[in-house]
Amino acid sequence: MTEVTSAHVPSRVVLNQADIDRALTRIAHEILEANKGSQDLVLLGIPSRGYPLAVRLAAKIAAADPTVNAETIVGQLDVTMFRDDLSHQPTRPPRHTRLPLTGIDNKVVVLIDDVLYSGRTIRAALDALVDLGRPRIVRLAVLVDRGHRELPIRADHVGKNLPTSSSEKVRVHLEEIDSVDGVPVNEVVIEAGK
Numbered sequence: 001m002t003e004v005t006s007a008h009v010p011s012r013v014v015l016n017q018a019d020i021d022r023a024l025t026r027i028a029h030e031i032l033e034a035n036k037g038s039q040d041l042v043l044l045g046i047p048s049r050g051y052p053l054a055v056r057l058a059a060k061i062a063a064a065d066p067t068v069n070a071e072t073i074v075g076q077l078d079v080t081m082f083r084d085d086l087s088h089q090p091t092r093p094p095r096h097t098r099l100p101l102t103g104i105d106n107k108v109v110v111l112i113d114d115v116l117y118s119g120r121t122i123r124a125a126l127d128a129l130v131d132l133g134r135p136r137i138v139r140l141a142v143l144v145d146r147g148h149r150e151l152p153i154r155a156d157h158v159g160k161n162l163p164t165s166s167s168e169k170v171r172v173h174l175e176e177i178d179s180v181d182g183v184p185v186n187e188v189v190i191e192a193g194k
Contacts, residue, residue: 004173004180011171015160015188020143023159024053027141028060030157034139035108038065042107042135044077046125047095049114051076052176053143057112075099077111077132079124099132109135110157114172116142119153144188146170160188167193 015023035041038061045054058070078095111125122140129135141157146164164170169191175184 001179001184002177003182004171004178004185010192011189013187013189014162015144017186020159020186020188023143024056025060027157027159028057028064031057031110031139031141032061032064034156038068038073040107040136041068041073042100042102042104042109043074043112044099044104044109044125044129045074045112046077046079046121048177049172049174050112052174053114054112055176057110057141072100072102077125077128079121079128082124082127084120084124097128097132104129104133104135106134106136108137108139110139110141112141114143114174115170116140116145116153116155116158117148117170119149119151122153123151143172144170162188162190164190165193169193 032038043054043058045051054074058074061073062068062070076096076098078097080092080094109129111122113121116122126138129138139156142155143159144162145155145158146162148166162170171189171191173185173187173189175186178185
């Protein structure tokens with residue numbers, strides 16, 4: 001679990017736990033509506049925070065459609081080695097890619113990430129998918145879209161559009177990964193830029 005620290009950076013909470021839960025419920029229903037049900041649906045979370053969001057979305061989809069087994073439609077897609085900014089970012093160890101047993105060929109794959117910013121992570125995810133199979137449709141769901149795109153990529157399902165300046169940072173804290181003083185936390189904060 002990652003300990004969230006406040007290094008005296010001014011920040012404000014823009015989504016609390018209830019807001020995140022409502023946004024994910026809405027996204028789950030949008031996904032079912034866009035897909036006309038749950039047939040051939042696969043949710044692939046992008047580590048690190050996209051995967052727990054995908055697990056939560058799968059549970060909400062299963063609650064809305066009792067024919068769905070949440071564990072069988074969710075997976076994790078590591079994009080580390082497909083990023084075009086590896087030389088500019090701190091070294092990150094690759095995570096495991098885990099696909100559902102049904103695979104992704106001819107499936108409706110929904111990529112799940114926490115924040116959509118430049119679009120580069122999603123471009124890397126699309127490149128990674130090509131190596132794994134050929135989905136029928138690929139869609140994108142994000143908890144937060146903060147704008148400032150560098151590539152022509154947009155989300156199909158958005159929890160919250162947050163206009164930000166490029167100097168601000170959007171931080172998503174999820175209880176599966178983050179804690180404050182040992183207590184799990186679920187929130188989205190915007191930190192002031194430097």
